[in-house]
Amino acid sequence: MPIIRVEMFPGRSVEQKRAFAKAVTDSFVSICGSTPQGVQVVFVEVDKSDWATAGRLASDAPPAASPPKS
Numbered sequence: 001m002p003i004i005r006v007e008m009f010p011g012r013s014v015e016q017k018r019a020f021a022k023a024v025t026d027s028f029v030s031i032c033g034s035t036p037q038g039v040q041v042v043f044v045e046v047d048k049s050d051w052a053t054a055g056r057l058a059s060d061a062p063p064a065a066s067p068p069k070s
Contacts, residue, residue, distance in 0.1 A: 024039075
């Protein structure tokens with residue numbers, strides 16, 4: 001039984017999650033040869049203050065743009 005875990009920031013509607021789960025399930029079945037009933041999709045909503053990329057929290061303001069080089 002495959003479990004597909006999707007981690008994302010909060011803000012997607014139930015309709016968006018439903019459509020995504022259907023699309024991912026259909027793709028998995030088509031490509032990997034499972035049944036829809038065997039595919040589990042788990043959504044985990046992570047607050048931006050709990051997610052960092054390149055050492056910066058996603059909740060932090062973006063860095064100031066560097067001035068263009070001459």
